[in-house]
Amino acid sequence: MTASVSTPALIALDWGTTSLRAYLLGADGLALDTRASSAGIMNLPAGGFDQAFEETCGAWLDAHAHLPVIAAGMVGSAQGWVEAPYVETPANADALVAGIVDVKTARGVVLHVVPGVLERGVLPNVMRGEETQIFGALASEPALGNAGGALIGLPGTHAKWAFVADERIERFYTFMTGETFSALRDHTILGRTMHPTATHDEQAFLRGVDTARDAGHPGMLATIFSTRTLGLTGQLSAEQQSDYLSGLLIGHELRGLNEVLTREQSALAGKPLRLIGNDALCNRYRAALARFGCHGAATVAHATEHGLYGIAALAGLVAARRAA
Amino acid sequence: MTASVSTPALIALDWGTTSLRAYLLGADGLALDTRASSAGIMNLPAGGFDQAFEETCGAWLDAHAHLPVIAAGMVGSAQGWVEAPYVETPANADALVAGIVDVKTARGVVLHVVPGVLERGVLPNVMRGEETQIFGALASEPALGNAGGALIGLPGTHAKWAFVADERIERFYTFMTGETFSALRDHTILGRTMHPTATHDEQAFLRGVDTARDAGHPGMLATIFSTRTLGLTGQLSAEQQSDYLSGLLIGHELRGLNEVLTREQSALAGKPLRLIGNDALCNRYRAALARFGCHGAATVAHATEHGLYGIAALAGLVAARRAA
Numbered sequence A, B: 001m002t003a004s005v006s007t008p009a010l011i012a013l014d015w016g017t018t019s020l021r022a023y024l025l026g027a028d029g030l031a032l033d034t035r036a037s038s039a040g041i042m043n044l045p046a047g048g049f050d051q052a053f054e055e056t057c058g059a060w061l062d063a064h065a066h067l068p069v070i071a072a073g074m075v076g077s078a079q080g081w082v083e084a085p086y087v088e089t090p091a092n093a094d095a096l097v098a099g100i101v102d103v104k105t106a107r108g109v110v111l112h113v114v115p116g117v118l119e120r121g122v123l124p125n126v127m128r129g130e131e132t133q134i135f136g137a138l139a140s141e142p143a144l145g146n147a148g149g150a151l152i153g154l155p156g157t158h159a160k161w162a163f164v165a166d167e168r169i170e171r172f173y174t175f176m177t178g179e180t181f182s183a184l185r186d187h188t189i190l191g192r193t194m195h196p197t198a199t200h201d202e203q204a205f206l207r208g209v210d211t212a213r214d215a216g217h218p219g220m221l222a223t224i225f226s227t228r229t230l231g232l233t234g235q236l237s238a239e240q241q242s243d244y245l246s247g248l249l250i251g252h253e254l255r256g257l258n259e260v261l262t263r264e265q266s267a268l269a270g271k272p273l274r275l276i277g278n279d280a281l282c283n284r285y286r287a288a289l290a291r292f293g294c295h296g297a298a299t300v301a302h303a304t305e306h307g308l309y310g311i312a313a314l315a316g317l318v319a320a321r322r323a324a
Helices: A048-063 A093-098 A130-140 A177-187 A189-193 A202-213 A226-232 A241-263 A279-291 A303-314 A317-323 B048-063 B093-098 B130-140 B177-187 B189-193 B202-213 B226-232 B241-263 B279-291 B303-314 B317-323
Strands: A008-015 A020-026 A031-037 A069-072 A101-104 A110-113 A117-119 A125-127 A150-154 A159-165 A168-175 A273-275 B008-015 B020-026 B031-037 B069-072 B101-104 B110-113 B117-119 B125-127 B150-154 B159-165 B168-175 B273-275
Touching (some): A020 A303, A093 A303, A125 B226, A130 A159, A177 A241, A177 B177, A189 A241, A226 A241, A226 B125, A241 A279, A273 A279, A303 A317, B020 B048, B020 B303, B125 B168, B177 B241, B189 B226, B189 B241, B241 B279, B273 B279, B303 B317
Parallel strands (some): A008 A069, B150 B273
Antiparallel strands (some): A008 A020, A117 A125, A150 A159, A159 A168, B008 B020, B117 B125, B150 B159, B159 B168
8 A cells, every 4th residue: 555645546556367357546647546356357356357357346436436447457358347449559558448349347437448569560569458558658758758758568478569750669578487487397398397486596597598699509498498408417506597497488589589679770778778567577678678688677666556547537537637 | 100021129218298209110120019098297197107108018028028228208307216417518429429428227227217408508408319209300300410401490399499410419499489479379368369170271371371481570579469369350260369379489489580580691491401290380480491491391201210229229229139
């Protein structure tokens, strides 16, 4: 919970596949109260979306019946509460506002659902929820939206890297880094020689990053096998193998991104760059980015709340409350 | 079973992690009889190695008590029947013979176990069993062992690509292509939208190969997500997604290999190249190699038997039988 003298102005939901985070935001956009639940859209209680919504936001609405409610994330997917069709790149905040789809809850409150973003092309890409966080980052630091452009990374199960410029999401990539790491660790021979530990072995992690970054190998399907063979040859302990593999995969992600930039006469080292995500993971990425010459990749705090508040304000939801 | 007028000269075993294949070879090196069992070293019957050996080879030895017996594969690993320490690259057939380690069976027969090959370096590599198949390919087609060099590919769970020259295995790579494919299909979001079919969709497979081969993407962790997004955008049916993903991974393997060759002023398109493995998988690789301009990648038949027979002959095991 965050103390604030502000009065409640908005209920903002980050409603994903496996979790639901709710924020009671004041007129200044700061959180007055927060709720977290495991009621993601694939993990709903018996009463479905309405029940999850009541359990999370019911008390707030009992106290403040007419608060506007906005949501982003998988809740707007085809498997969500209501489908908010994707907005296509390049996408600015106005396009997201224009794409908002409403659904009426059992309580009679309207839930305003922000659409995701789709990039068409040979390798199509989709995001739901991250677009809102990205506009939250631009709200916190408007210079990121300049014409020169910036890169915003959102590490995780499906890591996203978005190119932003002119206050728009120009294009983005999805890297299945987190999910591939789990699948390799838990369901291939690589996991069999690993000994899990609670501590992060920075040296093993960076060794993995450096191995992926350096040119003299034939790609990720080959480098990952070294997790095993460095163990077999006594060069990597069982306790180090998990962090080494993590470094390899994050290193391959950043190498791939850097190669795209290089083809555009740019580089990770020369780009304004921000991270959005949990601290431990952002710290890993920051350490890995430094190996590519990229420093100053700060983590954006409260990107989700800022993004939801900003879109609600642009949609007139918060202004309407203020006027009420 | 293969008909032959030859008399038995050698029992040859390809004894891996999950299977045991046994060949009764004549003095001409051709198979008179074969046995296959699931008694790999991680799947032994109650009586262990001796029991598996008796069940597979007992009848042959009852009929021909003094036949020499040779084996290659994981049976010579630290988890095998007896450890045959790795021979280091560059390795020729003489080095393998010098590294043979014997173990006496309960029946009193000596099993001669061929060692695997280790390549030291930043990314160490190991093989057990494939080295014997590679020398089988060189026995079938001696020109592959010329000074100019050739590439021998062994597709599978852990695909190997070996550079051979001067009748030696100079160096090799391991690509975890098969195992990564299974882990991604069975344990990530990619499998959820796939509809398995018995037929191979060549068009979807080659689309995956081409996507991996082309330069305009940021690497494998990104391209694999297109299996899902091409489905979401109606460009890839549920039935096509598995073959597309297979093509992507094999394409990334060959792209990585080709990049290594390019750095050495060579290319897949210009290399003498052979494949060892089952027909369906070799056909996939041949189709993928053609997209890299590499044609004429023939499959080597009977590489295992030829390799085991050749090493046994070089070790004097078969000659001893002939003289008896």
